[in-house]
């Protein structure tokens with residue numbers, strides 16, 4: 001029992017009784033922390049608007065029997081201010097928070113790298129200079145690297161042989177790029193610009209990433225989302241809300257237990273001529 005300090009990002013809020021909330025933070029040193037903010041829903045609350053989603057805060061907490069108690073909050077960066085009112089940035093931000101939450105199941109388990117990645121991505125989104133979709137996909141790819149699920153990009157996921165510079169096919173169940181000898185059925189065929197964008201986002205090479213066209217960005221988004229959701233064994237609620245112009249191609253995972261996929265093949269906008277060959281497909285209804 002006692003007090004401790006940390007910095008954290010507010011991932012989400014839940015109501016608790018009349019006036020309180022449970023706040024879920026991703027913290028720098030203590031991983032995911034769920035703590036009670038007492039009286040936060042009263043207009044006179046000393047926490048004010050500091051405990052809102054996207055807030056990067058300096059915290060003092062008191063260890064409780066089941067949940068810790070927030071005793072002091074100071075805003076370091078009010079990232080929410082740069083996101084609300086800008087639908088693409090806001091929805092991309094929601095996907096960042098949901099992914100960070102899902103990737104940290106155990107409370108108290110340190111997640112320092114993910115925390116630093118999240119703060120950097122929120123800064124990139126709120127700053128407004130970078131394309132919000134590239135920020136999101138770079139975050140998702142690098143979060144998967146941290147989680148140990150990095151998709152193979154230049155090497156075959158099964159036998160490890162290097163592509164020249166890339167292999168032709170990508171298989172989510174196999175773990176990413178696959179050589180012709182190892183490829184399972186249903187592997188998709190990304191374009192060269194899509195491979196280059198995947199590699200650039202993973203490596204943080206913004207010069208290459210920002211030089212890519214809309215088709216490569218759209219297909220990369222589809223592959224990243226499919227790879228992430230395969231490993232999470234569930235879909236993310238916030239990803240379909242991300243306002244990507246032209247929609248995001250759905251990567252056909254076929255009959256995969258535990259992963260929900262939409263059976264509608266869409267309007268036939270394909271990267272290759274044969275849908276059963278595992279082409280990338282748009283998600284119907286996502287284009288806004």
Ligand SMILES: [Zn+2]
Pocket residue numbers: 156157158159160161178179180181182183
């Ligand atoms: Zn291989």
